[in-house]
Amino acid sequence: MADVWLSSLLTSSPQEGFELAxxxxxxxxxxxxxxxxxxxRLxxxxxxxxxxxxxxxxxxxxNFQTIAAANGYWRDVR
Amino acid sequence: MADVWLSSLLTSSPQEGFELAxxxxxxxxxxxxxxxxxxxRLxxxxxxxxxxxxxxxxxxxxNFQTIAAANGYWRDVR
Amino acid sequence: MADVWLSSLLTSSPQEGFELAxxxxxxxxxxxxxxxxxxxRLxxxxxxxxxxxxxxxxxxxxNFQTIAAANGYWRDVR
Amino acid sequence: MADVWLSSLLTSSPQEGFELAxxxxxxxxxxxxxxxxxxxRLxxxxxxxxxxxxxxxxxxxxNFQTIAAANGYWRDVR
Amino acid sequence: MADVWLSSLLTSSPQEGFELAxxxxxxxxxxxxxxxxxxxRLxxxxxxxxxxxxxxxxxxxxNFQTIAAANGYWRDVR
Amino acid sequence: MADVWLSSLLTSSPQEGFELAxxxxxxxxxxxxxxxxxxxRLxxxxxxxxxxxxxxxxxxxxNFQTIAAANGYWRDVR
Known part of the structure; x- marks a missing residue:
């Protein structure tokens, strides 16, 4: 695939992480x-x-397991 | 999804973590x-x-694996 | 669910951990x-x-993966 | 279950770990x-x-993932 | 398999990691x-x-979980 | 099983690890x-x-997840 569609696993919130998953x-x-x-069709x-x-x-x-681990589980986000 | 439905993976107990899962x-x-x-209907x-x-x-x-890891397995909760 | 049915992931032995799983x-x-x-019926x-x-x-x-990790794999239990 | 059938996740070799899995x-x-x-019958x-x-x-x-982690992947076994 | 098709799990970006998965x-x-x-045919x-x-x-x-972990989740990539 | 078929999870390359998986x-x-x-027959x-x-x-x-973790993801192999 020529397009860049995934440049980072980091997101600013768990919800964005879920949406990335x-x-x-x-x-x-x-x-x-x-x-x-x-x-x-499917x-x-x-x-x-x-x-x-x-x-x-x-x-x-x-996939969310992977992304959550990548983000340190967003423990410091509020 | 415009609504914020997931702002943190941290919960105060394993049971709340399970319910979040x-x-x-x-x-x-x-x-x-x-x-x-x-x-x-389904x-x-x-x-x-x-x-x-x-x-x-x-x-x-x-999902509970992810949440439990995020919460350090609630080891300090009693 | 109003009842408290899960207050800790810690168990005193792997077998109890398996039963919790x-x-x-x-x-x-x-x-x-x-x-x-x-x-x-099912x-x-x-x-x-x-x-x-x-x-x-x-x-x-x-589930046993989660519980075993929570318990440090019961490495110190005999 | 009254019987003790799982007192430890530690095994002396990966193969024994696989058999425990x-x-x-x-x-x-x-x-x-x-x-x-x-x-x-089944x-x-x-x-x-x-x-x-x-x-x-x-x-x-x-299950082998869990047991292998518990045993530190038997890295020191020969 | 005689061919070498997998010499490293390291990739330069998450997307390449996904493609390796x-x-x-x-x-x-x-x-x-x-x-x-x-x-x-299938x-x-x-x-x-x-x-x-x-x-x-x-x-x-x-497979992406494995590759992402191998790459430290590409946390330092931009 | 009397035969020894698994004495170590360590392999010299990711590909050998995949084949062990x-x-x-x-x-x-x-x-x-x-x-x-x-x-x-099956x-x-x-x-x-x-x-x-x-x-x-x-x-x-x-299985490859387990073996890759055991091998530290072959990060030092070239």
């Missing part, structure tokens, strides 16, 4: 299925499938 | 399926599906 | 499906399903 | 399905199911 | 199914299957 | 299904199943 989860899909047209399908939604949340949780 | 698991679903109406379905309930508990467990 | 796995299910009646079903039993053991393993 | 994976199943008769079924075997290996891998 | 995920498949012909199939895409993203996430 | 994933299967005849089946291949890659990824 979501981005990583989506990019993991995008690298495997580069076609936006195909991904758009979206309504898994968006109504509880198992797929829970699985998505799991990928986010794993 | 549940919140993160749900938010992971919500970012993927923003429609409350669809999520409400709930009774996966609530009666053992595999989905176990998968949900797994997402909570992963 | 099982409790966390069950609580992860309970928060998603609060009805004891529904959970009781139990015989997944108790005879190898995939569900292995998945349950996986959730326990993830 | 297998024991933990089995105990995770046993706590959920205490009936030996049912577990024996065994031939999942023993011939590639997905179940891979899932079992995954639970072992997660 | 994707490579590891693919190599994990390749070691199990060495036939390029079979893998090519690709269109899982590329249109939401569950498989999410599962792929999960493997990437796990 | 594959071995651990296979041994996790072997301890659950000791029959080589059954495992050989191989062509899951080797053509994208979900099983992705799941295998995931087990490798988890």
């Amino acid at each position: 979501i981005k990583l989860a989506r990019m993991g899909v995008k690298y495997t299925q580069p076609s936006a047209e195909v991904r758009d 979206r309504p399908q898994y968006g109504e499938d509880a198992a797929a939604l829970i699985a998505s949340s799991q990928v986010v949780a794993i | 549940i919140k993160l698991a749900r938010m992971g679903v919500k970012y993927t399926q923003p429609s409350a109406e669809v999520r409400d 709930r009774p379905q996966y609530g009666e599906d053992a595999a989905a309930l176990i998968a949900s508990s797994q997402v909570v467990a992963i | 099982i409790k966390l796995a069950r609580m992860g299910v309970k928060y998603t499906q609060p009805s004891a009646e529904v959970r009781d 139990r015989p079903q997944y108790g005879e399903d190898a995939a569900a039993l292995i998945a349950s053991s996986q959730v326990v393993a993830i | 297998i024991k933990l994976a089995r105990m995770g199943v046993k706590y959920t399905q205490p009936s030996a008769e049912v577990r024996d 065994r031939p079924q999942y023993g011939e199911d590639a997905a179940a075997l891979i899932a079992s290996s995954q639970v072992v891998a997660i | 994707i490579k590891l995920a693919r190599m994990g498949v390749k070691y199990t199914q060495p036939s390029a012909e079979v893998r090519d 690709r269109p199939q899982y590329g249109e299957d939401a569950a498989a895409l999410i599962a792929s993203s999960q493997v990437v996430a796990i | 594959i071995k651990l994933a296979r041994m996790g299967v072997k301890y659950t299904q000791p029959s080589a005849e059954v495992r050989d 191989r062509p089946q899951y080797g053509e199943d994208a979900a099983a291949l992705i799941a295998s890659s995931q087990v490798v990824a988890i």
